Amino acid sequence: MLQVSGATKIYNGQTIFSRLDLSVASGQFKVLVGPSGCGKSTLFDSLTNVINLDQGTISWDNKELIHLGSHAAYMQQKDLLLPWFSLMENALLPAKTGNQNMGQMRKRAKKLFIRLGLKGYESHYPKEVSGGMRQRCALVRTLMFNRDLILLDEPLSALDAITRRSLQSLLLLLQTEFKKTILMITHDIEEALLLADEICLLSPIPMVIKERFVLDWPKPRRFNDPRLLEIKEHMLARLEKDLTCETG
Amino acid sequence: MKLANFIAAALVMGILGLWEGATRMMEIPVFILPPPSSIFATAIIKAPLILPHAATTFSEIILGIFLALCTAVPLAIAMFAKPTLEKALAPFLVASQAVPVFAIAPLLVVWLGYGIASKVFMAWIIIFFPITISLLSGLKSCDPEYRVMFRLMGASFYDTLILLYWPWALPQFFAGLRVGVTVATIGAVIGEWVGAQQGLGFLMIQSNARLQVDLVFAAILWLTAMGLGMWSLVGFLEKKIIKWK
Numbered sequence: 001m002l003q004v005s006g007a008t009k010i011y012n013g014q015t016i017f018s019r020l021d022l023s024v025a026s027g028q029f030k031v032l033v034g035p036s037g038c039g040k041s042t043l044f045d046s047l048t049n050v051i052n053l054d055q056g057t058i059s060w061d062n063k064e065l066i067h068l069g070s071h072a073a074y075m076q077q078k079d080l081l082l083p084w085f086s087l088m089e090n091a092l093l094p095a096k097t098g099n100q101n102m103g104q105m106r107k108r109a110k111k112l113f114i115r116l117g118l119k120g121y122e123s124h125y126p127k128e129v130s131g132g133m134r135q136r137c138a139l140v141r142t143l144m145f146n147r148d149l150i151l152l153d154e155p156l157s158a159l160d161a162i163t164r165r166s167l168q169s170l171l172l173l174l175q176t177e178f179k180k181t182i183l184m185i186t187h188d189i190e191e192a193l194l195l196a197d198e199i200c201l202l203s204p205i206p207m208v209i210k211e212r213f214v215l216d217w218p219k220p221r222r223f224n225d226p227r228l229l230e231i232k233e234h235m236l237a238r239l240e241k242d243l244t245c246e247t248g
Numbered sequence: 249m250k251l252a253n254f255i256a257a258a259l260v261m262g263i264l265g266l267w268e269g270a271t272r273m274m275e276i277p278v279f280i281l282p283p284p285s286s287i288f289a290t291a292i293i294k295a296p297l298i299l300p301h302a303a304t305t306f307s308e309i310i311l312g313i314f315l316a317l318c319t320a321v322p323l324a325i326a327m328f329a330k331p332t333l334e335k336a337l338a339p340f341l342v343a344s345q346a347v348p349v350f351a352i353a354p355l356l357v358v359w360l361g362y363g364i365a366s367k368v369f370m371a372w373i374i375i376f377f378p379i380t381i382s383l384l385s386g387l388k389s390c391d392p393e394y395r396v397m398f399r400l401m402g403a404s405f406y407d408t409l410i411l412l413y414w415p416w417a418l419p420q421f422f423a424g425l426r427v428g429v430t431v432a433t434i435g436a437v438i439g440e441w442v443g444a445q446q447g448l449g450f451l452m453i454q455s456n457a458r459l460q461v462d463l464v465f466a467a468i469l470w471l472t473a474m475g476l477g478m479w480s481l482v483g484f485l486e487k488k489i490i491k492w493k
Contacts, residue, residue, distance in 0.1 A: 048400060049399065049400075073400070074397065082394075093401065097398065097402065097404070098401065098402060145400070145401065
């Protein structure tokens, strides 16, 4: 279980977030939705040791940590595949740097390639495949980290709508099949509604959690589910109000 | 590309044609400015004389490049790994470039003798700088997002260097090497002018004194061919190694 309590970050005199509490239960899929520039990425940066929190604690399985460096895998909008390696070699990077049994890891990566629809592309180079394929490979690499917690920072926002749909179902696999604990940031409300067990709606800077939505009905879900549409309308209304307050 | 080739060829032919025509029409004596045709003829006919000199110069350059690679690559990596080291050494690197090599060439001959050593040293100090600087800036240009990913993987500096930084820096390293191999010729030839017993620079000085201007030009022609050859070899290696571009 991930627990962030009292997190505070002040950057150049501006409070990005202050005394923020957030927790993700083991096996939970939690999604943060908020306007761009609200400080979501700053929160992720402090979780992944790019920056330090000014105040507050991060703990994983009740152990207090400075950052989640060795407990979390991270996937973001950019696929970050290395162009000089084939897709398979890219997927094996976490194994290569972690001195792990390569034979075993290769077998695991091959299985994941099949499961995530990349079979036959093992020896292709990143520039030879589509953006969706590259992001699938980044997903395999994320799984090869072999960590229980996965941080997703708008992983699909660079993809076209059709590709995004098919990858959303793969993101769901992270929870249902690979039993990961997931914290995701997204702009896409529909994506959040399809995937999340709980959605936190965030305010513009300074970032606070304005509202929580617990979605406890089963997945996969359908877009036209009237319960989802209702929440969607509500969230959009809240976000809109923020924006008009900001300009007014 | 084809048009570019055509323009380049036309330019060369134009210049050579003008040169040939001018020397013949104005009846310029061969010991002042020989026509291109006689330079090419000399370069080929006198090849048995020129080749041993060319071989000397060539080995000086190759040894200089080799030395420069052996020193510049570890230094650039060390400066990249330890920014304090970079800050401490940067002024010396710049100073080493501010000192004109021409000025210290005679000293090098005094210290290292008339043999190959002083020329190798000259070539080395000339190439060393562009390789170090370009490799260092290549290493530093690595996208921070990739670094974060490697840090999350728990990768050591060595792993990150091999898998990320080094391939990332390769294009800039090759750019530096290309500059290096062409200017290396200058270092070796200046070294030979100042004092040598062998080499194309030595041949040029000797022939110049005897008013064998066609031989001077023939030596320059061989030098140019050598420089172009090494330039294209580096380009070839670059294409072979950096397949992902």
